[in-house]
Amino acid sequence: MTTPRDTPASRRVRANGDGTVYQRKDSRWEAAGYVLAAGNTRKRIRVYGTTRKDALAKLTEKIAASNRGLPVPSAQGSLAAYLTYWLENVAVHQLRENTHTRYTTCVNRYLIPGLGKKKLTKLTAKDVRTWLNQLRTTCQCCARGIDTGRDEPRCCASGTCCSKRLSPLTLAYIHSVLKSALEHAVREEEIPRNVARNVRTGTPRPRRFEPLTADEARQFLTGANGHRLCALFELALHTGLRKGELLGLRWDDLALDAGTAAVRRTLQRTTTGGLTTLPTKTRASERRIALPTRCLQSLKLHHERQQREREAAGTAWQHNGHVFTTAQGRPIDPTNLTRAFTTLLRKAGLRRIRFHDLRHSTATLLLEQGVELVVIKELLGHAHIGVTATVYAHVRLRLQRDAIDTLGTVLNGPAITETAHDDGDDTPLCAAHVR
Incomplete structure (x- = not known):
């Protein structure tokens, strides 16, 4: 005869209403139980942990909050519903108003039309990657009906597509908004992992800026x-x-x-x-x-x-x-x-x-005068000196040549052949890396 102590941990009988705890095939532990949801309904939730004790503690906390009358956030199944909930109840308290407005535009214009019908729990990295690839090659005049609203159509409505596609920076921004929303869904344990983090969009080319000489x-x-x-x-x-x-x-x-x-x-x-x-x-x-x-x-x-x-x-x-x-x-x-x-x-x-670009000009001119990055960082109010080094520490070709000529003088002696150079006024990249 077996005793409760001899019963495997994953098969122990729990009291009615306490939920269930079992070990998954991937060695993680999963606990499931019913809690209070929006609309005074009951909803079965799942939480995960590396150990049985960890998963059980998370489920117990959810059930205790439910017993106090606090409903769990509900995504109503679809990604569109969760994004709406996230914007109205989470992001609005964490972002500046203008940033929240940009997030809302991004969600309503791109995310909901493209992925909104997907079930939140069934969204995969493949779904996100496929949608981003499609968005990358889609003409926005066609997709958003911009051309049909013009007085004189010059794209799809006129039979000729202008191929106005989203820039890599815009695609990266859309991807980051989706990652932020799904990251909160993970923290609320609506989903076990953030599938958007498994999708690589590539590093967009840095935007050029035009500092004053x-x-x-x-x-x-x-x-x-x-x-x-x-x-x-x-x-x-x-x-x-x-x-x-x-x-x-x-x-x-x-x-x-x-x-x-x-x-x-x-x-x-x-x-x-x-x-x-x-x-x-x-x-x-x-x-x-x-x-x-x-x-x-x-x-x-x-x-x-x-x-x-x-x-x-x-x-x-x-x-x-x-x-x-x-x-x-x-x-x-x-x-x-x-x-x-x-x-x-x-x-x-x-x-x-x-x-x-006046701000960029300040940093560029200071760098050309040999001012140290840490001083520029404090003046501009950057949180980390890496931001200053990445964005502003571009060195004009003229300064690079001065440094190279100085090294050549040391290595080869004073006799250095003069060569023709450009004027050194090429437009710098705002995110050029300093090596």
């Missing part, structure tokens, strides 16, 4: 002289502050006597709140930086100009303490700043670049 930077500063926002443009080029960080600066953040500025917040336009002051992009972005003498003088002149505008506006002035405001004291919309920047470039006779 030293001559162009001087020309830009000359053109900004006399502009109402001259202090802002000078501060952007000298310190590499982001657009939102510049617009979020307050006068109490500046210590003009000490020559420093504290970066504590950023100004952004959100869908629901309009112009909103938010915390900095990362914890490392909250920093204190030194201000050059030229910027200190410009800020003092800007403060005097703002005082005159305040007196002229009278009761219409809306005081909020921001350094850079409209003529009525309101915060400056980032889009309006971009327009003013583009107009300034045109009047100064410079090529058109993004406002963010």
Whole structure:
């Protein structure tokens, strides 16, 4: 006669309602039981562990929460339902509003139409890979019906496909959103593993940026002289502050006597709140930086100009303490700043670049002057120096040749044959690796 002690662990009888625990063929342990679900229904869930005790502890925790009246998150079977649940109940509390808006657009435009009908528990890496390959070769004018909505069709509706496909960067972004959603499903133990992590999309080619050269930077500063926002443009080029960080600066953040500025917040336009002051992009972005003498003088002149505008506006002035405001004291919309920047470039006779390229220009010019990466990292507010090294530590061909010529002088002596070179002004890659 066998006793409970002699019975194998995977076959022991558990009390009614305690669920079942058994060992799988892959040596993992699986525990299953019924818990409270949405709509006051019961749902059978499965949890996994490396040992019987681990799996049982997870199931016990789920059942205890169910007994307290807390329903488990329910994906309602399909990936579309889980993505909707994830956006509305998880991502909305973890992401900035603008980031959440981009995630929502990505889910509704690509993920749900492409994979939404798949069962969450039955989604495989092959399904994800097949869909991404199809998305990579699909014309978006055809897939999203863009051409049919045009006044004059010039793609599928006219019988000629323009082959407007998604860029590798967009595909990588879509893949990362799916990975984030499935990763949370794993944490909630809706699925045993994140199948999207087993799919490799390849490394997209880095996006090129157009930093100003030293001559162009001087020309830009000359053109900004006399502009109402001259202090802002000078501060952007000298310190590499982001657009939102510049617009979020307050006068109490500046210590003009000490020559420093504290970066504590950023100004952004959100869908629901309009112009909103938010915390900095990362914890490392909250920093204190030194201000050059030229910027200190410009800020003092800007403060005097703002005082005159305040007196002229009278009761219409809306005081909020921001350094850079409209003529009525309101915060400056980032889009309006971009327009003013583009107009300034045109009047100064410079090529058109993004406002963010001023930040790239700061880092590039500092690197060309031999400033160490750690100093640039602190100035730009990067969380890790690896970000600075990867994104900004490109070395122009002219600087590479100087280094190579120096080594050649040591190895071969002073007699070095001069060779014809390019001008060294090739556009750098924003993610060029430094070896």
